[in-house]
Amino acid sequence: MNYVVTKPHRSEYPNPIRLNKGDSFVIGEKDQGPEGWDDWFFCTAPGQAGGWVPLQVIERLADGTGRALEDYTARELDVDIGEMLIGFRTLNGWVWCERLSRDEAGWVPLRNLEADGG
Numbered sequence: 366m367n368y369v370v371t372k373p374h375r376s377e378y379p380n381p382i383r384l385n386k387g388d389s390f391v392i393g394e395k396d397q398g399p400e401g402w403d404d405w406f407f408c409t410a411p412g413q414a415g416g417w418v419p420l421q422v423i424e425r426l427a428d429g430t431g432r433a434l435e436d437y438t439a440r441e442l443d444v445d446i447g448e449m450l451i452g453f454r455t456l457n458g459w460v461w462c463e464r465l466s467r468d469e470a471g472w473v474p475l476r477n478l479e480a481d482g483g
Contacts, residue, residue: 370446383437384437391408394406403458408431451465
């Protein structure tokens with residue numbers, strides 16, 4: 366789906382967590398912020414800064430850790446009003462988007478986007 370950015374977004378995480386399918390990691394706190402982004406967990410993996418991981422890519426293990434069900438990166442895309450994006454996947458209030466003007470991709474809050482019918 367095509368989107369136009371209606372509100373700018375800047376990432377607060379310059380070094381996003383990256384997981385490969387099968388990687389183990391520690392599952393931390395669930396997001397409880399006022400934004401209402403359900404089912405995101407702050408996770409840590411060896412040698413990386415922590416980052417937010419959606420429940421859909423987490424296999425919960427008995428010892429409280431998790432295993433990645435698929436390749437995943439928490440990379441967020443910095444965007445400005447009026448930019449055109451292609452959205453590929455929506456999870457828990459965020460959309461994995463690719464910028465039309467450059468070869469860049471990352472997560473953008475859905476509330477910052479409007480579907481573009483053109």
